[in-house]
Amino acid sequence: MNLIARRDPGRQSLRTPLEVDAQLLELLNTKGADPDFWSSKERDRSDSVHCIFQYPAMMVPIVQRRLLGAVLEARPDIQSVYDPFLGSGTSLVSGMHFGLNTYGNDINPLAVLISRVRTARSVEFTIGAIGDVVAKKAEADRRETIETSMPNREKWFQADVSIDLSRLRRAIRKCESLWVRRFLWVTLAETIRLTSNDRTSTYKLHARPAAETAKRKLSPITVFRDLARENAASFSTFRRRLTEAKQIKSSKYVAETDVRIGDTRKALDYWGDAAPFDLLMTSPPYGDNLTTVTYGQHSYLPLHWIDFKDIDPAADSAALRTTQEIDRRSLGGVSSDSVWTEDALLEASPRLKRFADGLPAKPEDGRSRLLRFYRDFGASLDSITGVMKSNSYMIWTVGNRNIAGQQVPTDLVLSDLVEGLNCKVVTTLTRRIHHKRMPDRNASSATMREEKILLVRKCEA
Structure with missing residues (x-):
């Protein structure tokens, strides 16, 4: 044996x-x-x-x-x-x-x-500050070009949300470090989960009622900034x-x-x-x-x-x-x-x-x-x-x-x-x-x- x-x-x-x-x-x-x-x-x-x-x-x-x-x-x-x-x-x-x-x-x-x-x-320990910089670049971006070809996008995202997400996407792509970009992509993914028209009470895609969606006032850039700080602090710990x-x-x-x-x-x-x-x-x-x-x-x-x-x-x-x-x-x-x-x-x-x-x-x-x-x-x-x-x-x-x-x-x-x-x-x-x-x-x-x-x-x- x-x-x-x-x-x-x-x-x-x-x-x-x-x-x-x-x-x-x-x-x-x-x-x-x-x-x-x-x-x-x-x-x-x-x-x-x-x-x-x-x-x-x-x-x-x-x-x-x-x-x-x-x-x-x-x-x-x-x-x-x-x-x-x-x-x-x-x-x-x-x-x-x-x-x-x-x-x-x-x-x-x-x-x-x-x-x-x-x-x-290996990780970038200044990722929290980098997240803030990315958010500021997105805020300064005045373009309204949508950075996704997703079909039926209007069902899942309000117009101003799509614009903010596109600005964040452009800012993330300018970062040189692959790990930094990956960290920011994941942070963007959670931002999308929280700011899309999809309900968060189920994992299956299920759009919120139009009346409920109309009442939501969302700022994806603000959500992204807060999440980047929270995720950076968690990484540090x-x-x-x-x-x-x-x-x-x-x-x-x-x-x-x-x-x-x-x-x-x-x-x-x-x-x-x-x-x-x-x-x-x-x-x-x-x-x-x-x-x-x-x-x-x-x-x-x-x-x-x-x-x-x-x-x-x-x-x-x-x-x-x-x-x-x-x-x-x-x-x-x-x-x-x-x-x-x-x-x-x-x-x-x-x-x-x-x-x-x-x-x-x-x-x-x-x-x-x-x-x-x-x-x-x-x-x-x-x-x-x-x-x-x-x-x-x-x-x-x-x-x-x-x-x-x-x-x-x-x-x-x-x-x-x-x-x-x-x-x-x-x-x-x-x-x-x-x-x-x-x-x-x-x-x-x-x-x-x-x-x-x-x-x-x-x-x-």
Whole structure:
């Protein structure tokens, strides 16, 4: 049996994977004696630049750090963390507190942009002042040229708002530093979220009534200036904490950070140069984005104002072909050529088969949407386990969505699928959701008030 070398200041010890599992269980049970330990009621929006953009279903930084801390206590030899469903990058910035090499990917260009800003090895410490300068340049700009070709723009933006956003866009593009521009693009994205005609009570695009829109008096430049200051202060605090933890040297983060745009179903294709990874920490989609959390729709308006070339050379502007295109490209969004057939999927997860067979006739597409998502998710698991080391740990935070009023046993299905890929579920934790912002008007997830955290170990081949 393979032995895991544990680096210890006093001595070097060798333990079997089962012994490490046992230590982890003891650590997690001890820490979990407090029912709120994994369900922290603390909410600090400035923690690790969490406030930079209101991304859907963001993980709680302090909870992720607690999970990482427990695993690293049992496995101090871990050097890298990987998140294949990156979102706003909370897993990676949590890893930065421990000096880990951080890697992540997402199919959503806005997620990649936000995460690249938060995980940058080097940052510009005068970014708050730069934000003020950009706002002043926008105020001095008298041009009324609109800097986006977004279709149906008048539905989503008042005329004077579009003019101000265009002035901000021109001012941002004049900044020389790529990281500065990226920071300002994210700040502009949040400005757009707050000043567009889209309702902020749901992640799906839903225009406010015309009468309500007419009463709104908005100044995007003022909003942008205030957000830039707030985000700059949050960055300053984050970098100071990293410095105090000795994770900054010569003004640069001590380890590697790498964020890529890409489909997790093909992770093996583009992580070959960096993999295998020591640890996975992620929160995958609860189901197909079109009917659960519409990450793509939420990103649609901001992305029309951002220079795609500043996000990534591989960022595809065709992702904005429709309001639903990004979500269609995500797991379960469209019919795919997944190597997982329906029969193979249901054989791999008897609990998914029982649930699928028990679904009512309506909605008519409920069963097909469920299985389409899990076929894609299964393909992702194939790829994910392929980039993880033997005896590496995976921390999965999952929610159980509803279909036709019935709760999908996501945690149990995930257990079935990973066990079929030569992995072991070490334990499952439950955490109450106190602050995680979910789309309450979306019936598929409205009752989701807790999440399951699965600790999984990839076994030896």
